[in-house]
Amino acid sequence: MSGPLAEVAGLSVEFPTRRGVVRAVRDAGFALHAGECLAVVGESGSGKSVTARTLLGLAGPGARVRADTLSFEGRDLRALTPREWRRLRGRRIGYVLQDALTSLDPLRRVGDEVAEPLEVHGLATGDDLDDQVVALLAEAGVPDPETRFLQYPHELSGGLRQRALIASAIAARPSLLIADEPTTALDVTVQAQVLDLLDARRRDGTAVLLISHDLAVVARMADRVTIMYGGLVVEEGPAADLLSSPAHPYAADLLAAVPDLDGPVREPRAVRPAPASPSGCPYASRCGLADDRCRGELPPPVPYGPGRTVRCFHPGEDAPRPTARPAVPDVAPDVVPVRASTVASERAVVSVRGIAKRFRSPGGSWRRAVDGVSFELRAGEALGLVGESGSGKSTTARIVLAEIAPDAGEVLLDGEAWSGVRERERRPRRSRIQLVDQDPLSSFDPRFTVERVVGEGLPRGLTGARRRERVAALLGEVGLGPEILDRLPARLSGGQRQRVAIARALAPGPEVIVCDEPVSALDVTVQAQILALLARLRRESGVSLLFISHDVGVVRQVCDRVAVMKDGSLVEIGGVAAVLGAPRAPYTRALLAAVPRLHAGRRAAVPAPAMDLKGPT
């Protein structure tokens, strides 16, 4: 084909709301050729999903879409009637959303869901339809497709659900596949398999538009990368070039924020969040290079090397951080090399001895969630607990928090019995161990102001102005100003909420904070800030962290030691450098091999199923 398969230029999408018009996408554009993978990268609210959905005519209810060019397979999409849009959707363009548990209708059989595009477009009926669906499931790598066909989404694992969703998207053999965060909710080993599946489609000639916040995922399979910020395309170019030498400061910050498995351990740079400037460059408020011109005037897209454009007055100027990876980082307040300051002693704050816990599944059988796990959390140290979903890491955390009692084994806090005693004996000591979890919003009473949320952890005797002062001081420690004292949690950003959650955990002056996936729901740049905050707090207050995460890169940045869990057991425990640098357990090796890497490049990506046990690099 001569021209591009899909071409978008001068796209703007606006949503009228009661508080005025929200400009979700401004002057965006890209071109995508058959057999090519274009990745659109950005944080939540950057307009990346809206841009992709515009190609399906599904930008959202009430969306006002304008474009200079919006074409697909040579047709002008701006002129399509609703009926013509429906003929395009599912037939010529397939769409894969994230989190297949909610993206597949939970009340319908998997087979019916996969069959829907074929049915809607009249491509197959009756037995032929069933045969095709089974073949599609098999093609998407679903084992035993005849059985899965009749099952419901909740009966499938996350990876299988995502495969079924992809099977449905490719059912009508579309020429373009849009994948919106297709692997976000998945474990790394499963993520690698799903990416391989998408890559196989691309090799067969299907164009893939990959929407992601994760640069490492993108590095694995994209030919070209478009980076969006504040509804604008800030940089665009060939993946290899852009990822090795980003020109836009946001692209550089984004790359620097990705927790990596290779290279030196850096403490993430603190970025001061600020509202986007209305007239100038939207990134000016967060940008280290911004000057008055950036704040007053929107930079136009300018060419930057072969096939690259960047929307910046200072392209590629920012030498200190991202590409060179300097030994001495620049002068942000949170920057101190992590490991140098670590003051872990040998005293165990929490001792976990041979704990086991089993749960009854709805079918009546027993499932072992945790089976004979022992470790010690020493004073002042950060211990990472990594594993995939179902490995028992969260159950372990709940036992350590004495939220549930172990069936066997015991937990000691400061050498005294913590599990297996009456709650009445535990309650006075509860303030010593605190929790920060993945979704702070759901752990706040939605009607409490920030002051009350944080104040919950303070002693009751403290009242009035002194209490408010203390809360304000705690908020200061986590980098928040006193102006948010009277706000409701729902009005805060994700990063601010997590800071409030940390302030609440700090309020009673604990010895241990259990962090259960504290940054999994955050954008990478925000994630980097929260990790920096946790590292600084640990340094300053000497609190011990039990840090639970599925993300090995994150654990590597924060922790001194790491424990790897699989199927309820510890497979390996030791210093971070030792375990991640020279893993001994085959499972640790497989886990590390599956982690997508920024600098591996697509061609070097692990091709076959990710569970083959080759060592990393």
Place this chain on the structure above:
Amino acid sequence: MPSLARRLLRRLALTLVAVWGAATLAFAGMRLVPGDPARVIAGGVQANATPEVLDAIRDQYGLREPVLVQYGVFAGRLLRGDLGGSYQLNQPVSGVILDQLGPTVALAAGAAALGFTLAVAVALVTAGRPHGRAVSRALEFGSISTPNFWIGVLLLAVFSFRLHWFPVIGDGGLRSLVLPSVALALPIAGVLAQVTREGLERALDQPFAVTARARGATENRIRLRHALRHAALPVLTLSGWALGELLAGAVVVETVFARQGLGHVVVAAVRGRDFPVVTGVVVLSALTFSLINIVLDLLYRLVDPRMRPEPA
């Protein structure tokens, strides 16, 4: 599925407990109301029965025995399925109920069919459409807050007296069933329409609805094949309440439209303190209610596969 069978058995056992409890409450209630049952049996409070006649009645019905003994006799009969005889009608209670069951069931079934159909249709058409929703919400609130006897009177005034479309009174088949069914159905339809619409809108907001749209499915297909099943779950939950409302409303509507039926019988029995008939109707209601809830429980599992136990 042994767990399902076990669950059903437990529900049935609970049904028996519920029926027994309802019967006991009815027994206690009738004893607490002032008045002499013997006089009622003799033909009402106004009837001038001689003391000899009243004594004879007391002997015959065992009214001299201590209350606990009377209760024992009553419970024993109930166990055998014997509801006793009506004080006023000189007829077994079961016969009275069976005679009058037909018209009430017809009315309730008609109203239920009408109410659910109306609610689902209105919700399907107006869900996610601001203008339709605004109009329909106003009408729903109107129908919820208007008592059904008033709706009945209005319907009669317009469609019977003025337009002469439907008969004013009488059991002359289907035509006479229309207005009472409408009067009984409207308040229920109002509530159900709101719940159904809310369920539909919640489902239409879910990622799977976006996925279905992205497959090229029409709006009708998304509503009927995807969202409606999701909306059915809260509607099922409310159905138990709605069917109870139908039974209660039938009493009023039958009176307004001067229809035959159980409601009519209950009103007459309560007024005349016809204790066995009241008890009979209470027991029947409790039984119906419990069985309906068991059926709803099973339907819930049918609609939502996540509620089904995993195959071992």
